[in-house]
Amino acid sequence: MTPSDWAAAVEFGRKLFAGPCDFVAAVPTIDRLPPITLTEVAFAGRSNVGKSSLVNALTGRSTLARTSNTPGRTQQLNFFSLGEKLLLVDMPGYGYAEVPKAEAARWAEVIDLYLRGRASLRRVCLLVDARHGVKKNDLDSMDWLDQRAVPYQIVLTKADKLKQKDREDLLAATAKTISRRPAAHPDIIVTSAETGEGIPALRAVLGLFAAA
Structure with missing residues (x-):
């Protein structure tokens, strides 16, 4: 992408995410998924990685997606329509041990069925907490997505907590981790x-999937 094309994508993303963003559905079971109408991008990651905070930051709203300091707060697939051009999907976090096993198993089944069976899903933003880097359950998620050819892109969150040298080391280590993964965006x-x-960069990238 040329610099002028990227500048245009950033501006389109800004306008897209500044527009209306409406709650569509909270989906606790796979049979209650909304009908496919738009391209979808989903946000996945460990519990308390900052998925809901990121969705709120992208849309410029403080309460669109529910946030909490308590891991495991998001317990269903939450769908938001971005100007009737793109669906954003806030997913339950993984790796929170204090969730009852039966509940964690239910979440895992819903997520599994959604990710491998949703034809309108174009990309998963796999969030990784910059303070901790890629952990085993992140690698497990990458393995699952690679095996099922579900495209995903690593998004590092909470980067303001890192010093510059730590950030450079983290980026190098993360790039090495995904370098040979077939479904990972580089x-x-x-x-x-x-x-x-x-x-702005993430808005621009996600805006490329929006309906014209």
């Missing part, structure tokens, strides 16, 4: 919901 987006870092 570009890593570094973000902070607190400072707004990386938000």
